[in-house]
Amino acid sequence: MEFNSPEYSYMNILCITKPLEEGYNFVNEERVWVKLVKLFDEVPxxxxxxxxxxxxxxxxxxxxxxxxxxxxxxxxxxxxxxxxxxxxxxxxxxxxxxxxxxxxxxxxxxxxxxxxxxxxxxxxxxxxxxxxxxxxxxxxxxxxxxxxxxxxxxxxxxxxxxxxxxxxxxxxxxxxxxxxxxxxxxxxxxxRLADLYTVTVTGGELSTGGTEGQYLFDVPVEVVANKAPEGKKFSHWEQDGIKVSTKSTFSFFVPMRDTNLTAVFVDENEVLDTEPFIALSENTIVDHLDHTVIFTATRNMTEGYQLIESGIILLKSYEELQEPLTLETENIIRGRISNDSTSQFYVRKINVEDGATWYGRAYLIYKNPEGVIKTVYSEVTAKGTMELPE
Incomplete structure (x- = not known):
């Protein structure tokens, strides 16, 4: 049997009278069934x-x-x-x-x-x-x-x-x-400086007990989701309205502001998305004393997926961005983070001149269980402008 296709290869050839499972296709009068597998693009x-x-x-x-x-x-x-x-x-x-x-x-x-x-x-x-x-x-x-x-x-x-x-x-x-x-x-x-920031938890509690606590900046805090209500199941945590983790127990570092953690529950029959993702906080820290803009990201890896690389893309622009930031954008700086880092991490842009605005968007490269390499980006693109305080 001859089989040629620029888009497909065959995984198995079965000389049978009917397909054993979905995905097999009848290709000739001899009743040979072939499972067609989409060819992946060449690995970059x-x-x-x-x-x-x-x-x-x-x-x-x-x-x-x-x-x-x-x-x-x-x-x-x-x-x-x-x-x-x-x-x-x-x-x-x-x-x-x-x-x-x-x-x-x-x-x-x-x-x-x-x-x-x-x-x-x-x-x-x-x-x-x-x-x-x-x-x-x-x-x-x-x-x-x-x-x-x-x-x-x-x-x-x-x-x-x-x-x-x-x-x-x-x-x-x-x-x-x-x-x-x-x-x-x-x-x-x-x-750490002595300033305290409030963490408020909805739909769960702090691992130390209670739903509210005050902490120093950058202190690690763990939250645990409540037992799901009847007919519901845990889906994910949101921090200040942004999805950050699909793990029912979630650890993060206290930001330089008050923050809210909300456990989200969905119908128990709903199919949950298990693909890894990365989130970026809308809030940047602009430090005028050190001329630094700090971006905060959280990556969420799931079982069966291999982490390849993550970080934050940085770009200076005096105008609002017209196109989404990607790894292909010209003149970017890649703030690459070690794979051994915690799931939440900071990227600092140092030596920011007065009046300059830096944009940031988080990226995540991973390999799925089928061996396909994917690059995904945060939904949020954050920015920080080095404006002197009044």
Missing amino acids: KNSLEVNVLGDGFVKENGEKVLPTSYKYDYEVGTEIELEAYANEGSEFAYWEDGEIGRILSDNPIYKLVMGTGAKLKAVFYQNPEVAEELMVVFKDRSGRILQSTKVPKNEEAVAPEDPYMTGYRFVRWNQDFSNVVSNMIITPVFR
Whole structure:
């Protein structure tokens, strides 16, 4: 039997007198039934760049030694494991996001799933036993490098000015650097400000009991849906009118405002949508002291689906957007978040000039149980304008 189609391939050919199940189609007089399967578009590819800085090398998936400057295109969804090895007299320092200068991990093994692409640096320093000068790196809470300097052994490092973080007060650095005897990565310690914000729950309660509580900014809070009324079942949680989770127990971080969590129940016969989604808060935090605009997103993954990548697309515009923000929009910045992050996350746009408006829209890339890769976006596109307070 011959069968040709530009749009379909056959999964099974059954020489039977009638189809065994829906989806089989009679194709010729010999009563051969073929189950037609729609061919998926070619899986897109994006590039991984790895650059080695210092005396060391990187292996891919435990075998292939990469050149010091490496670039290759991988299919979206490909799982990649990189491992950094230091040569004699050297030691591994950290993996760095080469696009934004952020330290990703100090573990020699770094795993990623190919999404929209990645530029990585494997950074090595001289071993303290042989080095006359040592590297001291100061970074902020997000991993962004604030200062990187060489310091003579047994001397004191000079810290940058105290870092600022919205909703927090700087307390100290997490290590003593008055007598440097090793390569160091130093992180600030912050304390939350004392302002309290009210969380109100409808259709459920706080995990600590009750339906209302006051909390500091960015404190994790858990809410639990009530038992569904007769003839109903739990569908999802909404935060300030936006669907954020399909899990009956939901954890989030308290925003810098009062907020309402509502458990939504539907008829027990209603079919629920199990596809993953991502939500973006309409409320941005515009911090004039730090010239920062903060966007908040929540991703909702469900069983059987593989997370590939998520984040928030950022775009500066002095006019209202005429087209939806997507990963294909020109001049965007991708605020990509680690797959190991909590389901709710922040993306901060720093160094925002006075009068500038930044728009943000959350995105989520995942693979469904059939192996199809999908990209979805938040319904909300939020914006923040750096206007000086009156």
